[in-house]
Amino acid sequence: MKIDSIDHLNTATAQRVGVSFLHESADLHVSGTATYTDDLPELQGTAHIALGLSEKAHARLLEVDLDAVRHAPGVIAVLTVADIPAANNCGPILHDDPILADSVVHYVGQPIFAVIAKSHDQARRAARLGKISYEELPAILTPQEAKAANAGVLPLMSLKQGDARKALESAPHRLQGTFQCNGQEQFYLEGQISYAVPKEYGAVHIWCSTQHPSEMQQLVAHCLGVGAHKVHVECRRMGGGFGGKESQSALYACVASVAAVKLQRPIKLRLDRDDDFMITGKRHGFYYEYDIGYDDEGRLLGARLDMTANSGFSADLSGPVATRAICHFDNAYYLSDVDMSALCGRTNTQSNTAFRGFGGPQGALVMEVALDTIARRLGKDPLDVRRINFYGKEDRNVTPYDQTVVDNIIHELVAELEESSEYRQRREHIRQFNASSPVLKKGLALTPVKFGISFNVPAFNQAGALVHVYRDGTVLVNHGGTEMGQGLNTKVAQVVAHELGLNLEHIRVTATDTTKVANTSATAASTGTDLNGKAAQDAAYQIRQRLTTVAAQLFSVEESNVKFERGQVQIGDQTMPFFQLVEHAYQARVQLWSDGFYATPGLHWDSKVMKGNPFYYFSYGAAVAEVLIDTLTGESRLLRADVLHDVGKSINPALDIGQVEGAFIQGMGWLTTEELVWNAQGKLTTHAPSTYKIPAISDCPIDFRVNLFDGHNAMDSIHRSKAVGEPPLLLPFCVFNAIRDAVASVGNYQIEPELNAPATAEAVMRAVAAIRKAK
Known part of the structure; x- marks a missing residue:
């Protein structure tokens, strides 16, 4: 299904679902009149907050001298941890995430104090006047270091199915190695913001840019030491969230509320973009060690996977993220014998959090990279290797976590995309192009998606x-x-x-x-x-x-x-x-x-053994990417993308196609240009649009073909539709694999590229150089 023109929108029909109506705020968005939290008229006496941040990755606070801050122009008050009435915690699950630092700081950018001033600019200027003395402590900055130190914010998670050791030992071939994918900044257009207004009897009304108003209500109530009935949280709309406002909006709601109640005046806390980067968590980066057994046809026989997530300094939502990563390692493929583990590694960086896909992309990515490598080793087309490993219809249809896949449409969906994208013909043309082009190389890849829909915790559904x-x-x-x-x-x-x-x-x-x-x-x-x-x-x-x-x-x-x-x-x-x-x-x-x-009916999950029925249904999709790389500069370009995605019986096809397109480009950014870099002192150096590159319009393919698969949800979802927010973010795995395919062509597909994600120009250049050296 494809929306060909705007004429399809708002069609006069008795049917109100399955029709492409305009977004309810579309005219407000494009005219700039949509009201966000910062657009609300400010009440008389509104003051503004800025946060004083740690300059050390891990250190004891020896002295916090805020005299200069208090005497700065426009300053009304300064808050420290001593001013929090009750719980100094904004962690969504564990109480390990302080609102303001208490004696020890755990990352560069951690809030230590809050300045309340008459204007936003005055507060920001004053926050930079704090004089803080530190006693530095050892810092862990990477997931590899966390793994070596066995440092976790949570106990090790593991899932076993069958006998992976025996399967690996008896396999004709084994693929062993390591892989790494970086994190990703949510880069919502509207930054973190809360506006708190005190009410009668210690109550507070908070307008907050948040994906989880009830959690904000609960955490604010806890930090104020009042009942939830005294905390009123409201959110009309956000300028993007992508998971970054699920739990991490809490710190700002809590600080604004404490200040509002203490000073009995309206308080606004709006982060500057640089501070937003420095304080908030991102998508978890992952480090992998894997051992995969396979036969002469490329059929997967057994796998061992050891994952370490860069969780940052606190648990946040790392547990559910790691759980979903484990549950998506299989992606669309049947695995009879597996042994998987995941360590939520504690590092002295921002506490990483939810991000569109919520661990699913990190779990499935390593599988897709491995299958391409297996195909090259065997001299086979990667699509053929994928197809023989797909889940079956009536057998080979039980996941490693014991859920039976009853709605499998991956075979027919991929077959339709293979034909419509002319995959086989283009594969041959690209081989011919590469043989005659010494500098520019093309790559092609088709990758599928099977994504489980529901919260990991049944109660949230x-x-x-x-x-x-x-x-x-x-x-x-x-x-x-x-x-x-x-x-x-x-x-x-x-x-x-x-x-x-x-x-x-x-x-x-x-x-x-x-x-x-x-x-x-x-x-x-x-x-x-x-x-x-x-x-x-x-x-x-x-x-x-x-x-x-x-x-x-x-x-x-x-x-x-x-x-x-x-x-x-x-x-x-x-x-x-x-x-x-x-x-x-x-x-x-x-x-x-x-x-x-x-x-949601039929959900159950045993977190101890990681088995059960965690998902109500699965969404499916597949995409083909054709890329061009310059082997002299490492620059890559996506020439064409063909996408076929399953949303069941779409409630609004125009909105769904927009979500697929947006997710594809956002996922492509994660895998190609969006590189987070911390220096040796633990400071995030890519903390602004000038140093962190999200995809722009010039990065989108000129030929971008997005279609919805014609089907319906086998389960009784709303009008038999399917979720569309997260699953399509996994589609641009094909872009990353196509870049690896292009790099591999430098060595006539005989040498495996040493290329982790993101495949930046620098990383591609290094991978090309390594292949040329090994030839």
């Missing part, structure tokens, strides 16, 4: 919603998900409009608010529409049933003869506008609002 129908027939919806540009509110509005038979303009979705829907889960793990769409559908269904009863009684017909469509209600042979039926219901004292709830 629940959602609530409120639907209010007003007497004029208009509808207000509130749910627990957060809008960060992905179109969640648009899809939820479509679901409600479809359920009530209304036009989309009659539905309004309001800001996420902890006083309306309580105890919500984060908008993460690609579950936003799955969970909140189902909850909103449940609420709207209840109202429709009540209205159906009113209509049936009004005209003495069976309830089965009542239909809702296009703002009208067909009641037997009679037709009535929706708002008139609503008025009848109101006069009859029928409830015109309802709450809805949804809990």
Whole structure:
């Protein structure tokens, strides 16, 4: 399915799902009138916060002299850890993440104190005047160092299936080696920000750019030492999140709230981009040691994988990230005998956190690199090696964590893409090109994706919603998900409009608010529409049933003869506008609002042995990339990308294609240009757009073919759709493998490239030089 033109959008139809409606804030986004947290009118007396940051990676604080800070122009107050009323913790799971440093600092950039001043600029200037004396301590800066020191923020995780040792020893061939992928900065367009306003009796109202308002509510309540009912968190929209605002918005919400309650005035904490880079965690970088057994056809026989994640100084969400990495090592392939372990390595860097894919990309990447290497060793096309290892339909269909794959469509999806992308013909043309081109080399790769959908923790797979129908027939919806540009509110509005038979303009979705829907889960793990769409559908269904009863009684017909469509209600042979039926219901004292709830069924997980049924279903996809590299400079360019992705029965094809395109480019950036660099003192040196390169429009392929696979979800998801946020980020594995393929051509595909991720120009040059030296 492909959206060919804007004419497909907002099509007049009775159907409100499966239709490409515009994003509900599209005109606000493009006109610059969408309201974000920093755009809210500031209340009288609003003060601003800046944070004083550590200059050492690991050290004891000997003296913190803040006299100059307190006497700086415009400064109202200075807060340290002693000013936090209760828990000095903003960690989402463990209490190991201080809001402000207490006696010891654990990374360069860790907040030590907070300056409250009359203006943002005054606060920032004053924060640089602190005089701090340190006693430096040994620092661990890489996952390899963490592994060598056996330093983990959590106990070692392991999963075993079958007898990997025996399978490896009896395998005709073995691939052994190491690999490494770097982290990635979320680089949301709107930085971290919280605006806190004190209320009566010690309560506080916080407008926060966060993916998890309920967690912000809980952590703020804990640090203030009050009940959650005194903390009101609200988020209308974010300017991007990508996981970076799931847990790490807490520090800013907590500091702003402490200051607001202490000073009894509105407080805004908005990070400068450099400070945002320096303080916040990123995607976990991973270091791998692997041993894979295979036969003459390339069939996988056994595998041992030892992963070490760069977790940073605290646990944050490293446990769930590592769990998902382990559960995605298999990607789309059957593995009978495996032995996997993951260490969440403690390093003296920013505490790494959620990022789109949440460990899944790190788990699957090493498998895709290994399969390409196996194919080159055997002189086979990598697609043929992949295909014989795919999960089967009725056998070879149980994952290493004991979940049966019942919705496998990878065979037909890949076959369709292979044909539409002309993969075989292009492979031959590229071989011919490379044979006659000594400097410029092309590469081609096709990689698949199988991605599990649900939170690792079963309890998080629940959602609530409120639907209010007003007497004029208009509808207000509130749910627990957060809008960060992905179109969640648009899809939820479509679901409600479809359920009530209304036009989309009659539905309004309001800001996420902890006083309306309580105890919500984060908008993460690609579950936003799955969970909140189902909850909103449940609420709207209840109202429709009540209205159906009113209509049936009004005209003495069976309830089965009542239909809702296009703002009208067909009641037997009679037709009535929706708002008139609503008025009848109101006069009859029928409830015109309802709450809805949804809990994903069939999930269970034993974290001790890492076995169970952690995913409700799987999303699938595949992509082909053709790249060109310059062997003299290392520069690479993506010439063409063909993508075929599975979103089930799409609720909004235009939004879904946009998500696939965005995820592809973001994943490509992770694997090619986005390099995080720390110096020997543990300072992040790539902490600004001038030193950290995200993909620009010039990095996108001129020929970019994105299509949605024509299918439906085998499971009872919302309108049989599938999640689209995270799975397509794994599609650009093909770009990385295509670059490796191009580099391998320098040695006539006989020498394996020494190329880790990201494949920057410098890294490609080094890999090319190594092959030329080895020839």
